[in-house]
Amino acid sequence: MKSIKGEGSVNCPHCEENFDAEFWTLIRGDEDLELKDALIGGELNLVSCPSCGHFFYHERTIIYFDPTIELLAFVWGGKEEDFEKQKAQMQKDFELLKNNLTSLNINYQPFYLKSLTELKAMIEYEEFTRTQSEVVAALAAQNNFKVVALKPSVARVSGFPFYAPIAGEEYTLANFVKASEELLKQNSALNMLKTMLDEVKKTSKLPAQVK
Ligand SMILES: [Zn+2]
Numbered sequence: 197m198k199s200i201k202g203e204g205s206v207n208c209p210h211c212e213e214n215f216d217a218e219f220w221t222l223i224r225g226d227e228d229l230e231l232k233d234a235l236i237g238g239e240l241n242l243v244s245c246p247s248c249g250h251f252f253y254h255e256r257t258i259i260y261f262d263p264t265i266e267l268l269a270f271v272w273g274g275k276e277e278d279f280e281k282q283k284a285q286m287q288k289d290f291e292l293l294k295n296n297l298t299s300l301n302i303n304y305q306p307f308y309l310k311s312l313t314e315l316k317a318m319i320e321y322e323e324f325t326r327t328q329s330e331v332v333a334a335l336a337a338q339n340n341f342k343v344v345a346l347k348p349s350v351a352r353v354s355g356f357p358f359y360a361p362i363a364g365e366e367y368t369l370a371n372f373v374k375a376s377e378e379l380l381k382q383n384s385a386l387n388m389l390k391t392m393l394d395e396v397k398k399t400s401k402l403p404a405q406v407k
Pocket residue numbers: 208209210211212213245246247248249250
């Protein structure tokens with residue numbers, strides 16, 4: 197499923213002119229970096245009235261989808277006070293999407309966001325997670341440790357990186373703790389790894405890996 201563009205009639209809030217406009221309804225965050233940037237920059241679905249030249253946002257829901265990191269977000273692009281009204285529709289849209297596109301294997305929960313600002317914060321956090329995860333993987337490789345890929349949707353809600361280092365072949369508590377302690381000794385700025393290590397020590401439970 198690629199990014200999707202739609203077309204429909206809109207009303208200018210300034211002069212009330214009615215005209216047809218194109219707008220994006222689904223953005224593939226992993227494939228269309230220009231659209232992703234436009235979305236973060238607040239330029240997506242900004243339309244200009246052909247009659248009076250007024251710029252305004254086409255108020256609608258945009259779906260942001262990056263299956264590589266199990267991120268699916270329904271983002272309301274209109275006024276925040278209208279969000280609660282829209283949420284029920286978003287939930288229906290999600291059920292439709294999930295049932296019609298079983299090949300995508302969406303076995304994680306979507307996010308329902310009030311605004312593009314919330315999505316922007318979320319994407320920035322994803323970039324931070326990705327960077328920390330890459331540092332964990334690179335430092336693990338330098339130490340001849342393997343890494344286990346974690347289920348991104350689970351890692352995200354716990355504040356964990358996308359990889360868990362292991363000293364040895366098996367994904368066990370002892371191997372994970374040993375490798376993590378060693379990496380943290382070498383780089384104390386890996387706070388997501390620290391969060392994960394603390395949580396694993398506390399619960400004696402390893403985070404779910406990608407199957
Ligand atoms: Zn107008």
